[in-house]
Amino acid sequence: MGRRNDHSPVEFDKMVVDTVWQWLQNQSASDLSLRKIASLIGYAPSTLVSVYGSYALLLLRVNSATLDRLAQNLAVTDPKAPARDRLLDAALGYLNFAREHPHAFRLIFEHKLAEGQSLPPHFCDKLEAMFGLVEAPLSELRPELSASALHLHARMLWASVHGICQLDIDNKLFLQGAEGQALICALLGHVLDKESQ
Template structure:
C-alpha cells in the first residue's frame, strides 16, 4: 500500500489536505486553492477531498478553525504562566502579535469571512468566539482583583483586541518593522512598548481600587 493510501486508510487524509492547502497558500496565494488542486498537491485522487470537505469554503473554514484553536492555545498558555491579570493582558497582546508573525497564513485566513464563510461553518465561528473568550475571562479576573471596573469590561475587551489585532496587521504588512527601523528599535520591541503604554493609560484612567 502506498504512503498516501496508508494515510487515507488511517484517517489522516484530512490533515494531509490541510497541510497541502497551507503549502499552496504560502507559495502561490489563496487563489491557487481548490479541492482539485489540493488533491494533486497531496497526491490523492481528485475526488478524495470530498470525503472531508464539501467545497472550497469548507476547506478554508477548517483552516480558519485550526488557526483560532492554535491562537487560543497560545493565549491560554500565556495566561496560565503570568502572575497577574494585568501582566497577562499585556503578554497576551504581545502573544497575539507573535502568533500573526509565526503563522501569517492562518492569521490572514482567520479574518477573511468572505472566504471561510463562518456563518455556514459553526465550528469556525465557535473557535473564534472561544479565542476571544480567553481575553474576556482574563479581563474578568482583572475586575475581580479590583484592577479594572466591571462595568467597562466589554469595552476594554474590545479595546485590547483592537490594539493586538492592529499591531498584528501592521506587522504582517511590514509597516511596524519599517516604523521600528526608523525609530532605531525592532518591531517586537515597538509592539511591547505600545502595549505597555496602553496598559499605563488604562491604569491612569481606572486606578486600582
C-alpha cells in the first residue's frame, strides 16, 4: 500500500486523474468507486478522502481535467475562419469528443455534488470559457444582441448541441440514417438562417 509521501502532491493528483481517465476510456463511472480507484493506484481509500475531501470532489477534479481536454480539442478551430464555420467546428468538435470519450463526457454533466455544495469558481470559469467559443462567433453574426441576449442565445445553442451529442452517444436519436453530425449541421443552419432574416 502506497503512502502519501511516496509521491509529491502534483504527482499524486496526476496519478489519480490519469487512472480515472484511463478507466473512463472503456468503462462507466457508475462502475467506479473510491475503493476501486484506491486499489488501482495502490493507496488506501482514506488517502484519497484526505487529499480530495470526498469521492464527489475527486470526481469533480477528474471532470475539471476532462474539461481541459475538451477545451484543447475545441481550440483547434481556426480563429480567422468565418463565424459560422467556427460555430460549426466547435459544435462538431464537441460531438467528436463525446463520441471518443463517452464515459468521461457523461460524467461531466451527470456528476452531482452533495446538496448545498456548489461548483468551485475555477470549474465555472472553465465552463464559461466553453460558452465563449459560442458567444464570440455568435456576437459577430448577431451584433445587435445585448450582452444578456447573447448570453441566452449562446446557452440555447449549446444546450441544443449538447442534447444531440448526448442522444448520439446513447444511440437514442431514433431517426434512421440520421447521425449527430447531420442534426448539428441542420440545427445550426436552421437557427442561424432564421436569426439572420
